[in-house]
Amino acid sequence: MSYTILAVPVESTTEEKNSDFLTFLHPVTSREEAMALVEIYRQQYPDANHVCWAYVIGNTRQPQTQAFSDDGEPSGTAGKPMLHVLTERDVGNSLAVVVRYFGGVKLGAGGLVRAYSGAVSNAVNRAELRAVIPCIELEIAVDFSRETRIRHLVNQFQGQILSVDYGAEVNLQISLAVSQLASFKQLVVNETAGNVRIAEKI
Numbered sequence: 001m002s003y004t005i006l007a008v009p010v011e012s013t014t015e016e017k018n019s020d021f022l023t024f025l026h027p028v029t030s031r032e033e034a035m036a037l038v039e040i041y042r043q044q045y046p047d048a049n050h051v052c053w054a055y056v057i058g059n060t061r062q063p064q065t066q067a068f069s070d071d072g073e074p075s076g077t078a079g080k081p082m083l084h085v086l087t088e089r090d091v092g093n094s095l096a097v098v099v100r101y102f103g104g105v106k107l108g109a110g111g112l113v114r115a116y117s118g119a120v121s122n123a124v125n126r127a128e129l130r131a132v133i134p135c136i137e138l139e140i141a142v143d144f145s146r147e148t149r150i151r152h153l154v155n156q157f158q159g160q161i162l163s164v165d166y167g168a169e170v171n172l173q174i175s176l177a178v179s180q181l182a183s184f185k186q187l188v189v190n191e192t193a194g195n196v197r198i199a200e201k202i
Contacts, residue, residue, distance in 0.1 A: 002179075003059040004129040005093035012123040016111065018103025021119040025127055026095045028055055031065055034095040038069075041097050049102040052116065054083035055095040059132075063092075073100075077112035085120040091127060096120045134178045137162065137201040141171050146192050153191065157184050173201075 010025040024041065028034045034055040042051050054068035066087075068079025082096050098119050107115055142150055147170045154161055159176040176184055188196055 002131050002133040002177075003061065003092050004090045004131055006091050007128040007130040010123050010127045012119070012126060014115070014119045014122050015103075016115040016118070017105040017107060019105070019107065019115070020101040020103065021115060022099040022101075023119045023123040024097045024099075025091070025120075025123045026097075027093055028095045029057060029093055031055070031057070031067070034067075037095055038097060041099060045099045047101075048099045050078065050100040051097065052078035052082065052100065053095065053097045054079050054086060054120075056083065056086050056092060058092055060087040060090050060092050063087075073112055073116075074109055077109050078116045081113045081117040082120045085117055085124060089121075089124045091124055091129065092132070096123065135175045136178050136181060138174050138176060138181075139171060139197075139199045139201060140174065140188065141169050141197040142192055143169050143195065146170075146195070147172075149191050150188065153184065153187055159184070 006025055006027045009027065012023045014021045014023070026037050028037065038051065038053050045051065050071045050073055052069060052071045052073060056063045056066040058064035066083060068083045070078040078098065082098060086094055086096060098116055140150060150172060151161065154174050157176060157180045159174050162173040162175055165171040185198055188198060
């Protein structure tokens with residue numbers, strides 16, 4: 001299954017009843033990276049009332065890790081709605097930070113949820129997303145007469161030949177979308193009449 005991730009950082013600002021919400025989206029690949037960025041914003045906006053955040057690493061449908069913080073806002077009114085926007089909009093490998101300057105008017109729980117969701121949605125509307133297709137590496141060993149046919153199949157499946165070694169036979173290292181694996185293997189076996197060795201590299 002392919003999924004989408006945040007390609008480049010995005011900034012946006014929204015206002016709700018005199019409170020300013022400064023939103024920052026960043027591509028991240030680990031919790032450590034996300035937390036380091038949150039710390040930078042805390043130092044950059046020391047006078048802000050709240051610096052709330054949420055991140056999701058990997059595919060939003062099956063994240064490797066995700067977390068959020070309300071940073072002093074009532075529980076469940078900031079970080080969780082922010083994370084919800086990232087997962088609903090399929091913004092994988094991303095950190096959302098919302099810096100809030102209180103404008104003197106209390107928003108109430110529902111108002112806060114809407115304000116934080118809206119702030120992140122607004123930033124996501126401007127975001128550039130990139131598709132990630134999970135790939136697998138294979139090692140294929142065949143005799144020389146079948147090399148051209150294998151190369152043709154790799155192209156047909158939009159795979160990539162990483163390296164080729166010529167010894168007693170031809171060894172091709174290839175990269176292929178995981179979703180294509182079963183069909184590709186079947187065709188390779190058919191085309192070589194079973195005279196092939198295919199190993200998946202873990």
